[in-house]
């Protein structure tokens with residue numbers, strides 16, 4: 360049995376709810392894969408990094424918010440089919456509920472940031488794995 364990793368692990372954050380019951384979503388910038396689609400923000404886990412640590416780092420880099428890793432909870436996951444698709448490596452996307460943060464999001468890497476109610480998030484155009492996470496997380 361081959362034991363080299365197949366999946367590329369990616370972490371994503373469900374940041375919310377804010378005082379109005381909304382959650383923070385990120386619209387991917389032009390020039391990147393899935394440009395213009397709305398995702399739960401996050402990114403790839405670096406070698407040797409923990410999942411929560413990666414999420415804190417990615418969110419800080421992308422929008423300046425500080426997440427509280429102590430209060431993060433595993434919430435849902437979604438994975439590509441390793442035998443389908445055209446990617447070199449299928450993605451394993453891990454969603455964490457992040458109920459505590461500080462700061463306000465600002466766009467640091469060209470994407471757009473917006474708070475939405477869950478029924479609006481369900482309507483947004485999203486990449487395939489984020490669609491699954493949305494259905495699993497918000498029901």
Ligand SMILES: Nc1nc2c([nH]c(=O)n2[C@@H]2O[C@H](COP(=O)(O)OP(=O)(O)OP(=O)(O)O)[C@@H](O)[C@H]2O)c(=O)[nH]1
Nearest residue numbers: 369391392393398399401402403446450486487488489
């Ligand atoms: N959120 C999300 N990401 C996905 C999906 N499918 C898929 O291939 N990805 C890829 O997973 C990676 C997520 O990591 P990232 O957000 O740090 O990637 P990035 O575009 O900033 O960096 P990159 O240009 O090196 O890929 C991206 O390459 C993204 O295109 C999906 O359904 N949802």
